[in-house]
Amino acid sequence: MFTTDNKLKSFSYWFYYGYIVLILLFTAGPLIVTFILAFNSNESASFPWQGFTLDWFSSSTPDRVGLFDDVRMMSAVGTSLKVATVVTIISILLGVNNAFLFVREKFVGKEFMYMLMLGPLVVPGVVLGTSILSFTHSIANSLDSAMGFGAGSFLRPGFWLVVFGQVSFVATTTTLVITARLRKFDISLEEAAMDLGTTQAQAIRLITLRFLMPAVIGAAIVAFLFSFENFNTTYFLSGADNSTTVPIILYSRLRFGITPQINAVSVLLMVSTGILGGLAALFQKSDD
Amino acid sequence: MLEKIKKYRRLWGVLIPYLIWIGVLFVIPHIKLFGLSFIDYRSDEITLGNYSKFFSSPLYRRVFLRTGIFAIATTMLTLAISFPTAFIITKILGKTMKSVVLLAVILPYWISELIRAFAWMVLLRETGVVSYMLQVAGITSENVEFLYHNGTIMVGLIYTSMLFMIIPIMNSLDSLDDSLIEAAYDLGGNFWSTMKEVIIPHSGPGIMVGSTMVFMLNLGNYVTVTLLGGKNSLWFTENIYNQFIVRFNQNQGAAFGVILLTFSVLLVWLSLKVTKQDMAGAM
Structure with missing residues (x-):
């Protein structure tokens, strides 16, 4: 040293x-x-230690409902997985698109557009959620009055609104990660492929997208996590049961009190995010 | 000519999806929010009433002031705790320890903010772990409620945003060549003077970026504040939520949103101006 x-x-x-x-x-x-x-038998979710138990994960006795036997909790897990999958797919497509826009293209106002792209990540989630809510609310109303009641219902609080709201800021994250990777790409590789007879589309598919892969996978994991754990924006945009994600149901339950089952949910989330976060870090390392 | 058309088609091919995303999901909703804030919620007429209500109501004003002061104070505390952490990780620890500690600091941040706030509830509530420990230790004989205090809110905010201070400071400290520190010592500096003259000035951009991010996160926080502060949290974002969801007064809520946004942008701009930092350069 x-x-x-x-x-x-x-x-x-x-x-x-x-x-x-x-x-x-x-x-x-x-x-x-x-x-x-989460493994303490004590029902008050606190110490003293009253012995090891897995009841808070799986048990359906009246006074002890394990998380896997809690129908509403499991349906929230399902909803979160669905939302996160859709949000990830859309955000990755946008991220790749935006990376090509900011790395490859030249146009007037590019710098301004780049700053604008950062916006959704900077604006507080509560403001982002309410602005999207009030915008979609007015569109849904006009659709309803123009095309009959119910025409705008996909823009009412619910599954798709949660997806749209999350895409707004998750796509910024994927854009940042994928743009950083694309900047490192040596464009002469693409030109070489074209000299060897591929079209540009083929060259991008065979060479450039393959080069972007580690960043795309890393960004996808981050996007999935961001979506899965988001509360602030989602809170305003979720409606009926089909859009109650895990953070939303946890928040509503926490307001009534703490049960060891919530500890069990936490354990599940910690372990799965730990694994996914570790994977993302791994992919970002192979990025360099 | 053909080449040019091809080029334009390529540009618009990637520009349009971007514009749809940023336009529909960010720009237009915020314009809408801005517009809504100038409309009366009963009569649909254009008005400044939603803003004058904010300035004339001592309650809203106090909550806003309280949120602002808390956000700033918490940002400073976060900086005070994070700077030594970033310094030790980058300049003191060996390579292995560095990555171990860094991982241990970063991993919790992958976990949902809600779960992190919940973890503090488990510790601090009346029948919680800390209260139990104090009783076992014989310091108190009754349950002690640590939740719903101002201090609890601050701890929670520091906890949820610390990483966003540590990482930017680490980045700028990483770029400080160790030989410069050595030179400062060779020229007769001691620990504190080297800190003051070399290390802290060099990490200025990192401190700036970190403070800005943490401040914005604090100001816009909702989950941590409402869970750890309960009904006493009196955080400005709660007002926005109440207007939108509880009172169905979108217009008043929109005005509050615009005020929050304006204040945070203004403060960030001011701090960049005062310290003569360029945000883009600092990132």
Whole structure:
């Protein structure tokens, strides 16, 4: 190691490590406790420890409903998966499209358009949700009055509105990730393919899109997670049961009190996001 | 000629999907929101009433002021906690420890904000873990409620947004050559003077970007604040929610949304101006 390092270390080696330990305790501590309590038989979702149980995951006795036996919770999981899948697909298509727009094309106002693209990520989720809600509300009303009642119902709070609302900011994320990758692409590779007789469309499909793949997969995982866990925007746009995602149902239940079943849901989410997050990090590493 | 037509077709081919997305899902809704805020919700006439209601009502004003001050104070606290963290991770830890710590700091942020707020509820509520620990330790004999305090809201906000401060600062510290730190020492600097003259100025852009992001996140927060603050949270975003969902007064809610947006954009612009930072350059 270099000398600077040693000089700084001599300031107070223990102070540094103590500080980091405290930070880690702060970031991971609450989650670890939540994790442990999902397996505690104590019905109050707190200590003391009353023995190990899996009841909060699977049990259908009247006073103990495990998460897998909770019909409404499982249907929310299904809804979240459906929403996240659709949002991911649309956002990836937009992300690839926007990457080609910002890396390959030259046009007036490009810089402004790029700043505008960042907008949905910067605006608070509550404002984004309400603005989309009021816009679609007025369109749905006009559709109803023009084409008969119910014509605009797909723009009422519900599945598609949640999807649209989430695409607005998730597509910004996928655009950023895929644009960064496309910037690294050496365009002469595409030209070489065309010299060898492919059309440009073939060259893009065979060479460029293949090069973009790690970023696309990484972006897809991030998009899926962003969608799955979004609350602020979704809260305004979800309507009946077919659009009640996991965060929405959790929030409504938390307002009434804490049950160990919510700990169990947390464990499920922690484990699955942990795996997906790890995968995303892996793909982003292979990006370099 | 043909080449030119082809080029234009290619440009519009990628420009149109972009315009549809940003137009339909971002620009037009915000124009709509802006327009709605100037319309009276009963008579449908153009009015400034929704704004004057904000300025004339002490309650709305106080909630707004409270949210702003809290957001700023929490941002500063987050900076105070995050700077040493970023510094230690980039300049002190060895390669292996660096990636281990970084992973441990980043991983929780993949988990939903709702779950993270819930984790604090588990710890801090009246029958929660901290209250239990205090009783076991004999410090108190009754349940203690730690939720629904101002301090709890701040802890929750710091917890949900810390990473967005750590990462930008780390990025700018990474670009600081260690030999510069060494040179500062060789020229007679000590830890604090090196910190003040070399390290902190160099990480200025990172501090700026981090503070801006954390401030915006705090201001626009809803979940963490309402779960940890309960009815006492009095956060401005709650007013927006109430107008839209509880009172069905879109116009008043729109005005609140515009006020929130204007305030945050203004503050970000001001802070960039004051510190003479260029946002694009800092990113």
